[in-house]
Amino acid sequence: MTFYCSSNGNINDTAPGNNKLCLFILLSCFSFSCYAVQLNVVTEQRIPLNYMNEHGEVVGDATKIVREILAHAGIAYSIQVYPWARAYNKAKTEPNTLIYSLRRTNKREDMFHWICPLIQSEKEYIYRLSTRHDINFSVMEAAKTYSLGVVRNDFTHETLRVRGFEDNKHLDINNDGFANLKKLIKGRVDLIVQSDRAIERSLKKLNLPLSTVTAIIPFELEQPTCIGLNIQTADKIVNQLRQSHKIILKRQGLQATDK
Numbered sequence: 367m368t369f370y371c372s373s374n375g376n377i378n379d380t381a382p383g384n385n386k387l388c389l390f391i392l393l394s395c396f397s398f399s400c401y402a403v404q405l406n407v408v409t410e411q412r413i414p415l416n417y418m419n420e421h422g423e424v425v426g427d428a429t430k431i432v433r434e435i436l437a438h439a440g441i442a443y444s445i446q447v448y449p450w451a452r453a454y455n456k457a458k459t460e461p462n463t464l465i466y467s468l469r470r471t472n473k474r475e476d477m478f479h480w481i482c483p484l485i486q487s488e489k490e491y492i493y494r495l496s497t498r499h500d501i502n503f504s505v506m507e508a509a510k511t512y513s514l515g516v517v518r519n520d521f522t523h524e525t526l527r528v529r530g531f532e533d534n535k536h537l538d539i540n541n542d543g544f545a546n547l548k549k550l551i552k553g554r555v556d557l558i559v560q561s562d563r564a565i566e567r568s569l570k571k572l573n574l575p576l577s578t579v580t581a582i583i584p585f586e587l588e589q590p591t592c593i594g595l596n597i598q599t600a601d602k603i604v605n606q607l608r609q610s611h612k613i614i615l616k617r618q619g620l621q622a623t624d625k
Contacts, residue, residue, distance in 0.1 A: 478594035
């Protein structure tokens with residue numbers, strides 16, 4: 367059996383520590399059922415959860431856990447980083463595809479096999495430039511007065527559309543959160559939605575202080591952040607990943623909630 371512990375897809379991944387993970391997987395084959403099928407793992411550039419670093423490695427808090435789960439399960443995989451809309455579409459339409467970090471919503475419930483939670487969901491906020499003192503509100507509906515940058519087909523985009531926000535009227539659609547932030551700084555959008563950790567890391571990348579932006583109101587999120595598997599993925603693989611997920615989470619003092 368050939369194991370692939372790095373990717374050569376849309377963005378190359380040299381996968382830190384992959385030699386150790388490969389060894390772990392190979393050793394696991396002697397004590398667990400290993401599968402000939404290779405999982406195609408897809409994600410987006412979303413600091414600090416999952417992103418390509420300056421060395422061309424796919425890293426991040428969520429990535430670390432995903433790698434541990436796959437290694438424990440003894441399942442071969444490759445990881446590609448795509449714009450969210452493309453990653454999401456591949457996960458919905460291509461068998462044996464795993465996507466993370468994915469919010470579990472009612473709309474998405476029947477589209478995937480779920481492994482939850484992956485990590486604790488981050489709190490997100492609606493941000494404006496600190497110099498835009500003219501923008502101030504306390505309810506979500508008021509944001510319709512302004513242009514709000516979103517990532518195409520991500521959870522925020524879907525949620526805002528459900529709440530009556532319209533594409534190209536209230537919403538300015540982009541490929542990733544970093545592009546949204548750059549548009550905010552250039553004055554091309556009035557608002558963006560991001561977590562406090564994500565925006566701090568992105569501003570640092572642009573050599574800008576956190577004081578550049580101001581959080582107006584929280585963007586309420588109750589849905590867990592999970593792993594999703596294409597619905598055609600074999601039950602044997604799904605169950606093995608769920609078992610490994612429970613073991614990895616238990617080490618962190620968390621409990622799996624997938625069904």
